[in-house]
Amino acid sequence: MKITVVGAGAVGATCADNIMRRELAEEVVLLDIKEGLAEGKALDMFQTATLCGFDTKITGSTSDYSKTAGSGVVVITSGIPRKPGMTREELIGTNANIVKGVTESILQHSPDAIIIIVSNPMDTMTQLTLQTSGLPKNRIIGMGGILDSARFKTYLSMALDCPPNDIHATVIGGHGDTTMIPLTRLATRNGVPVSQFLDDATLQKVAADTMVGGATLTKLIGTSAWYAPGAAVAELVESIVRDQKHIFPCCVALNGEYGQSDICLGVPVVIGKDGWEAIIDYTLTDDEQAKFNQSAEAVRSMNSVL
Ligand code: NAI
Numbered sequence: 667m668k669i670t671v672v673g674a675g676a677v678g679a680t681c682a683d684n685i686m687r688r689e690l691a692e693e694v695v696l697l698d699i700k701e702g703l704a705e706g707k708a709l710d711m712f713q714t715a716t717l718c719g720f721d722t723k724i725t726g727s728t729s730d731y732s733k734t735a736g737s738g739v740v741v742i743t744s745g746i747p748r749k750p751g752m753t754r755e756e757l758i759g760t761n762a763n764i765v766k767g768v769t770e771s772i773l774q775h776s777p778d779a780i781i782i783i784v785s786n787p788m789d790t791m792t793q794l795t796l797q798t799s800g801l802p803k804n805r806i807i808g809m810g811g812i813l814d815s816a817r818f819k820t821y822l823s824m825a826l827d828c829p830p831n832d833i834h835a836t837v838i839g840g841h842g843d844t845t846m847i848p849l850t851r852l853a854t855r856n857g858v859p860v861s862q863f864l865d866d867a868t869l870q871k872v873a874a875d876t877m878v879g880g881a882t883l884t885k886l887i888g889t890s891a892w893y894a895p896g897a898a899v900a901e902l903v904e905s906i907v908r909d910q911k912h913i914f915p916c917c918v919a920l921n922g923e924y925g926q927s928d929i930c931l932g933v934p935v936v937i938g939k940d941g942w943e944a945i946i947d948y949t950l951t952d953d954e955q956a957k958f959n960q961s962a963e964a965v966r967s968m969n970s971v972l
Contacts, residue, residue, distance in 0.1 A: 667691050667907055670734040670776070672768050673744035674698035674726065676889070677784060679707045680896025681741050681903075686711060686722040688900055690907050694724040695734045699744070704728060735775040739906055741899055742795075744768050745785035747890040754786040754842055754880075755968055762972060765791045769799050780906055780941045783808045783917070784899060786890075788841045789965045792917045792930040794972055804941040808917025810841025811932035813898040815915055817879035818848045821872045822855075826863055832856050836915050838924075838932050838948075839961035843881055846932070847957045848873040852948070905937040918942045925955065926962045929969070 669691040671682045675698070682696045696711075698704040708726030715721060727733040734740070745761035748754055765785050772779060781801065783792045792808030799806065814837035823830040835853035839846050850869050853860045861869065875882070883891040905912040913934050920926045923945045924933055935942040950958060 667738040668693045668695065668734075668736055669903065669907075670695045670697060670737040670740045670772065670779075672697050672740065672742045672772065673785070674700070674704035674707050675743065676747070676892035677895045677899075678741070678743035679711070680892045681743060681784070681899040682708070682724060683711055684896050684900035685903055686715075686724055687718060687720055688904055689720050689722050690900070690903050691722055691739075694722060695727060695737065696724060697727045697729065697731070697734060699729050701728050731771045731775050734772060737772070737776040737779050739782065739903055740772050740776060740779045741782045741784060741903070742768055742772075742791075743784040748786065748884055749889060750885045752884075754788070757786050758790060758968065758971060761785050761787075761791060762794055765794060766798055769795050773799060773801070780805045780807065782899060782902060784895065786841075787968060789845075789917050789930055789932070790968045790972065793965075793969050796919055796930060797972070803919040804943065806919070806930075807902065807935075807937070807942055808841070808930060808932070809895075809899055809902055810917055811837050811846075811915025812901055813895055814841065814846050814848070814876065814879065814932075816894055816898060818853070818872070818876040821875050821879070822853060822860055825868055825872050826855060826860065828855060833860075835860075836934060837876065838915050838934065839958055840931060840965045841917065842964065843878050845961040845964045846877055847954065847961060848876045849948075849954065851951065851954070902937060906939060906941065909939040911936050911938045911943070913937075913946055916942060918945065920945070923947050924950070924958055926958070929962055929966055931958075931962055931965060
């Protein structure tokens with residue numbers, strides 16, 4: 667399979683690197699609008715093949731979409747990232763134009779592709795792609811919840827002083843500082859609810875830290891993060907290309923699930939060769955459902971500027 671990553675910035679290049687190292691494609695195409703950037707990063711990455719033991723080919727392209735032709739999966743990371751103090755929502759105007767244009771160009775050459783949206787504000791960019799591309803809804807997946815869940819699990823493991831992989835936890839709702847919902851009630855350490863190890867105040871702090879996880883990194887680094895976002899995209903791509911049927915929280919079009927319709931929002935979905943294949947409808951408590959409804963309203967109001 668050929669996989670295209672649009673945007674050769676921090677997140678796009680890290681996505682491509684992770685996809686290659688996992689050998690998820692025969693060929694990866696990295697595309698950017700900046701002259702030479704994608705070609706240069708692709709060549710640098712290809713020169714790690716003999717050092718890291720993979721054979722995936724990677725090529726770069728400056729806005730030549732013919733090189734992306736026949737891609738099975740396309741990851742869209744093009745757009746501006748936030749700076750310290752900015753919300754993801756402030757990126758909307760610039761990134762909406764970029765994401766719309768990129769999607770049109772991609773579909774001219776890869777009409778059967780599954781599209782993964784990474785550019786922020788991701789929930790609104792996913793909605794935009796659904797509205798403008800004409801693609802079946804199962805082929806449009808917004809990536810945010812996998813990253814937010816990874817942050818949640820990491821903060822839980824730090825609070826518990828245990829290995830991160832002993833933790834299972836998920837974040838649903840929007841991919842925004844105030845719209846995401848870390849499901850503390852369902853978080854477990856080796857199958858045991860984390861509430862048996864941590865008091866309420868600690869759990870609330872972990873949830874709050876998770877929600878501003880991206881902003882914390884932006885403040886430290888000066889721009890938004892890329893290592894965990896890149897790895898999160900690769901996790902999603904792997905479940906598609908290997909048809910693994912993993913359940914990940916992703917931003918998808920809801921049609922009555924979780925009490926919401928006509929909106930793309932983060933919920934657990936089965937990911938396989940056809941994109942997102944089913945929504946797992948957890949039973950939420952009244953409080954969780956109220957938060958989900960608030961999250962939907964906030965994302966709806968953001969979508970209204972499209
Ligand atoms: P970056 O600035 O390092 O890279 C963005 C790249 O997009 C640049 O190289 C730029 O030249 C390119 N670009 C701009 N317009 C383009 C066009 N029309 N066609 C092709 N390429 C174009 O930014 P970074 O850090 O890689 O972030 C990218 C996006 O991903 C941002 O919107 C950021 O907020 C978002 N993001 C989303 C996450 C998520 O979980 N969904 C996590 C982290 C970042």
